[in-house]
Amino acid sequence: MNNISMTNEELDQYYERSAQIIGRESYYSPDLYTKYNVKRGLRNEDGTGVVVGLTEIGDVQAYTVEDGKIIPQExxxxxxxxxxxxxxxxxxxxxxxxxxxxxxxxxxxxxxxxxxxxxxxxxxxxxxxxxxxxxxxxxxxxxxxxxxxxxxxxxxxxxxxxxxxxxxxxxxxxxxxxxxxxxxxxxxxxxxxxxxxxxxxxxxxxxxxxxxxxxxxxxxxxxxxxxxxxxxxxxxxxxxxxxxxxxxxxxxxxxxxxxxxxxxxxxxxxxxxxxxxxxxxKHGGANLKVIEMMNEIKREVKNWDNDSEICDYLAKILKKGAYDQSGLIYGIGHAVYTLSDPRCVLLKKKAKELAEATGRVDEYKLYEKVEHLAPIVFNEVKKTNKRMCANVDFYSGFVYDMLNIxxxxxxxxxxxxxxxxxxxxxxxxxxxGGKIIRPAYKYVREMSEYVPLHMRK
Structure with missing residues (x-):
């Protein structure tokens, strides 16, 4: 340990090797979540949130439960x-x-x-x-x-x-x-x-x-x-x-x-x-991702009135072939809301008013088209029938942009x-409160014997 200095290249190589080892050793099969009935993301199998507390401050309502079945609502x-x-x-x-x-x-x-x-x-x-x-x-x-x-x-x-x-x-x-x-x-x-x-x-x-x-x-x-x-x-x-x-x-x-x-x-x-x-x-930063994604759509989709061309590009995003390769259409879908997000509904009204005042009605119409088409394309690509709506982030970034923020x-x-x-x-x-919040994680790795340092390869 006489020479402790390392070049930036040596450090980067060390970090790369380490990341590969950590990634390999830390991976476990997603099937284990089902095996141990893990409420992944603190969500139940039907998509509802696991109830972990009480509050009188705010409430998000997006469905009713009738005879054990979830009925979506506005x-x-x-x-x-x-x-x-x-x-x-x-x-x-x-x-x-x-x-x-x-x-x-x-x-x-x-x-x-x-x-x-x-x-x-x-x-x-x-x-x-x-x-x-x-x-x-x-x-x-x-x-x-x-x-x-x-x-x-x-x-x-x-x-x-x-x-x-x-x-x-x-x-x-x-x-x-x-x-x-x-x-x-x-x-x-x-x-x-x-x-x-x-x-x-x-x-x-x-x-x-x-x-x-x-x-x-x-x-x-x-x-x-x-x-x-x-x-x-x-x-x-x-x-x-x-x-x-x-x-x-x-x-x-x-x-x-x-x-x-x-x-x-x-x-x-x-x-x-x-x-x-x-x-x-995936939380508050989504509004920035939406406007970046929409800017790319504006550049790449030549005819904003062509639903088919818009759908093709949305499908490309979902298949990780466009925008940030995440496979996400930002601003579409929500953990709770399915039919509508009231925040989005209200902001959309202001977005239309601002678009008319700033001469950006064509952009507003493109946002409307993506809002309508994205859930359809999602279900076609993912082979599901999931109910989805635009969330607050879909229009908030556009609104801020029109405000010159x-x-x-x-x-x-x-x-x-x-x-x-x-x-x-x-x-x-x-x-x-009174109690410290302390959920549990299931340990899923097998036991192994301690090997003395001089015996390790």
Missing amino acids: GRLIYRGIDVYDLVEACMKEDRLGFEECAYLLLFGELPNQQELDEFKRVLACHRCLPDGFVRDIIMKAPSANIMNKMASTILVAYSYDPNPEDTSVKNLFRQSMEIIARMPLIAAYAYQAKSHYHNGNSLFIHMPDPGLSTAENILRLIRPDCSYTKLEASTLDIALILHAEHGGGNNSTFTSHVVASTGTDIYSCIAAALGSLKGP PTDLFTPIFAVARVVGLCAHIIEERIN
Whole structure:
């Protein structure tokens, strides 16, 4: 061990050899899942989720059970007993922004009156700032190529700026929640500006938030060089935030927050872990994958009005011959929804409105065609009769693109909204949990004898 240095080529070769060994030794037959009745992905054989907890915060409804059979129904998303359709449609009818009202509902469990809502907004406004030097010392230094990683690390560092970070009383958790919810738009925007400048070579713009503005308005203000935005842009982003704020306790990132919170740790650790989950392309990162996939379809399909040509390319994607060779049509299908995803239905309306306002109706029609044709092609290629619908990610990326929001911010905006639901669930876990979440994994490797080092080949 006198010479411990290795060239980059030697290190890469070592990693390659190691990966082959690990892959070989770690593989086991998928048949074992059936043999041991493993609820893979915490899902039952009929596709329903394994019930592992209770919640009063949010509910995802997509089917009924009659005589032991699952009957699909139009999807519904419920926030504290209130249908999300009612929340969004009230905001549109009354021509007002509603994300803060939605946040109040999820945290408190009931809708606020005007005085309560005004007070809630004032508290958020008080916290819509970062500690002195935080942007310079924490966000601008070591900017990340992926903003979600920077947001997670920044949330962890915020622990060090909290005078009482370990207190998990409801009062302190609520205080921390309000601070995190108020600051998330700033963290996302400044992390984007740092990445855009240091990684992409663009000009650096650091604007101060306006405490009098809503969350949606501040996001648009902070990410644009001239701080400008239209009423339609603000209202559309506000609706997107409402639709992403909560999705029941079983979605991956929220369940992650429950798992981590069940250990009794601090809220910053819980949120950071959930953000790591949300980043994944099978979860919150799917909206970026959708728009990348659709951009490829726009390039490769010559006639957007030709259903047959679109179907051929979708089949090519499913057969791992196009886009990222994953075999996935991103934005189509959902773990729970089958007939419709209410978030997608509502965002689709705004997508059409924006497309008409921005002269992108042809693109919108292509999205509609893919939404309609993808389930048909999937069942033909996979030889199934699975019921599928477009999920929220299918139109959200298109909507953000029409809002001139950089693709780097697609998933971070999801996180800005979802942190409300995460905080509500962390508090709920603190109040009702009590037991550390600890499922079991079945050990399936045979025993082997220990061989002394000098006898190993």
